[in-house]
Amino acid sequence: MKVLALAKKEAQDILTNKIYIMVVFVQIFIIIGAFGLGIASSVITDPTLLDKYGATSSLKVGISEDLTNSNIVTDLKAQNLNLIYFNDIKDANALLGSELVAVIQVSPPPNEDIVFQSDTSNAFYPIVSQKINAAVNKFRLEKKLQSAGLNPDQIQKIQNPVILNEIKVNENNQPRLTVNNSYFVEIMYGFIVPFVLLLPFFLASNIVTDSIVGEKERKTFEMILMTPLPSSMVIIGKILPILSFSMIQSIAWIILLDILGVPIFNSFILIFILFFVGLGFIGIGILISMIVDSTKEANSAITLALMFATFLLFIPLFIKIQYFGGILDVIPTVLMVKLSSTPNISLETLLFLIPTVLISILIFGLTVNYFRHERAIRL
Numbered sequence: 001m002k003v004l005a006l007a008k009k010e011a012q013d014i015l016t017n018k019i020y021i022m023v024v025f026v027q028i029f030i031i032i033g034a035f036g037l038g039i040a041s042s043v044i045t046d047p048t049l050l051d052k053y054g055a056t057s058s059l060k061v062g063i064s065e066d067l068t069n070s071n072i073v074t075d076l077k078a079q080n081l082n083l084i085y086f087n088d089i090k091d092a093n094a095l096l097g098s099e100l101v102a103v104i105q106v107s108p109p110p111n112e113d114i115v116f117q118s119d120t121s122n123a124f125y126p127i128v129s130q131k132i133n134a135a136v137n138k139f140r141l142e143k144k145l146q147s148a149g150l151n152p153d154q155i156q157k158i159q160n161p162v163i164l165n166e167i168k169v170n171e172n173n174q175p176r177l178t179v180n181n182s183y184f185v186e187i188m189y190g191f192i193v194p195f196v197l198l199l200p201f202f203l204a205s206n207i208v209t210d211s212i213v214g215e216k217e218r219k220t221f222e223m224i225l226m227t228p229l230p231s232s233m234v235i236i237g238k239i240l241p242i243l244s245f246s247m248i249q250s251i252a253w254i255i256l257l258d259i260l261g262v263p264i265f266n267s268f269i270l271i272f273i274l275f276f277v278g279l280g281f282i283g284i285g286i287l288i289s290m291i292v293d294s295t296k297e298a299n300s301a302i303t304l305a306l307m308f309a310t311f312l313l314f315i316p317l318f319i320k321i322q323y324f325g326g327i328l329d330v331i332p333t334v335l336m337v338k339l340s341s342t343p344n345i346s347l348e349t350l351l352f353l354i355p356t357v358l359i360s361i362l363i364f365g366l367t368v369n370y371f372r373h374e375r376a377i378r379l
Contacts, residue, residue, distance in 0.1 A: 003229065006237030014207065014241055023203050024249065030199065031253060034192045035178075035260050042184035047079075047127050049181060056080040059128055062092030062103040071142055072106055072114065075135035081128070093117065101128045112143065178261030188262050189341040190317055194333040196257065197270065198313070200249035201278040202306055204242045205285040209298035211238050212289035231372040235364070239282050243275075246282075250274050266339040273339075273353060276360040277332050281309070283363040290370055330355045 014020055043049045050056045057080075065085040067073050076083060084100065086092040092103045102118040114136055118125055177185065215224055227234060251271065254264045264270065288301045316328045317337065328334050330352045338349055 003233045003237045003240075006227070006229070006234065007240045010211065010238055011241035011245075013210075014245060017207065017210075020203075020207050023207075027196075027199055027203070027249065027253070028256075031196050031256060032260075034196065035188075035257075035262070038184055038187050038192060039179055041187065042179050042181045044123060045126070045183055046181050047131060049179065050124075050127060051080045055124075057082050059124055059131075060084050060100050061128070061132070062086055062089070062095065062100045064089050064092075064105065067106055070106070072104075072112075072135065072139045075138045075142075076104070076132070078138075079131040079135050081131055081135075097121070101125065102132060104132065114139070176261060176263060185341070189337055191314070193257065193262065193264065193340050194317070194336040195314070196253050197250045197274060197336065198277065198333070199253075200246040201274070201281040202309075204246045204278070205281045205302055205306060206299065208239075208242050208282050208285035209289045209302050210295060211242075211286055213292055213295055213298045214289075216293065217295060232368045235286065235368050235371055238286060239279070239364075243278050243282055246278050247271070247275060250278075264340045265343045266345055269339055269345070269350075269353075270336060273332055273335060273356060276357050280356075280360040280363045283360070283367045287363070287367045287370060290367075290374060332356050 043053060043055065047056075050059075060082045061076065062084050063073065063076070063086070065087050068085060073083065084092070089103065089105055092100060096103050096117055097119040100119070101122050101124060102116050104114065104116040107113040107115075116132055116136075118129055118132075122128070224234060229237070254267055254270070257264055284305055285302055288305065289298045292298045292301055313331060313333045316331045316334055319328065329349075335349065335352055335356070339345060
């Protein structure tokens with residue numbers, strides 16, 4: 001009961017902290033912003049998605065009016081580019097970079113050499129370049145086949161020698177993704193999901209520094225030391241509220257991501273990982289707050305600790321080195337990526353959880369021992 005009373009006091013202190021309440025709402029904007037950025041970057045880099053959402057119509061390409069009925073225009077239209085015709089190509093060049101993304105010029109027959117100028121500062125430049133190159137390559141192939149004396153039916157058969165029929169299986173079990181795109185899947189599961197789920201614990205680490213050092217500044221630390229509770233119970237009473245609030249937030253973000261169309265698999269195992277990662281983060285926060293003597297020092301120290309933790313947790317997500325595979329697999333964020341992105345898990349993956357659990361328990365033990373040491377000195 002005394003532990004619960006201490007935890008209740010800590011919970012009240014946290015819930016009356018306006019900064020912490022504001023930070024909770026800020027996380028929602030961060031999640032929605034990251035989600036929107038993932039969608040935008042996926043659409044911008046995928047020609048198929050641009051066509052699907054009708055964004056290609058905004059990609060205006062200038063071309064001479066003399067080429068209206070030419071094969072190159074047919075091939076460009078097949079790429080869903082918005083062609084704007086000009087009597088004088090100089091007028092098109094004058095609009096390049098403002099109204100036009102690219103300008104295409106074709107020399108007279110028989111050579112029909114193609115030159116296209118493009119605005120490389122435009123965000124859609126890679127897509128436009130890709131589409132124009134695809135159209136030009138098709139046009140070149142058609143010219144070669146025509147020069148070889150082949151008729152249109154023969155050219156069509158050569159250009160499409162194989163008919164592909166895709167038979168989809170288990171469509172009912174297909175994940176409900178907002179954007180069915182490899183880049184979207186990679187950016188969301190490979191970075192955004194672990195970042196979002198760990199965000200409450202990063203922010204909690206800053207809040208929890210007030211747990212001890214704030215008591216020192218308010219001259220109430222000695223009262224905690226004299227509490228008739230074992231040191232481990234005192235630390236649990238300090239950790240439990242902020243850990244619980246952070247866990248609730250992470251669970252809420254899992255639900256929010258699922259609503260947004262990013263389904264999270266193996267949620268219970270992820271929550272298990274988050275509990276021990278959170279225990280480690282918050283334990284470090286309390287340990288730092290016991291070592292330093294002021295809130296300013298505590299905030300500086302926890303900021304450095306979080307910078308190191310960010311490097312340790314997120315850099316491995318962007319490293320692909322075969323020789324370090326066994327080491328990287330035990331990093332919590334790497335495990336979170338594997339667990340959240342597929343319903344299938346192996347026993348080996350579960351065994352990789354052990355280091356995270358042991359390190360968190362070790363940090364908790366160090367925090368209890370240091371508190372016990374501080375208690376012995378002061379009393």
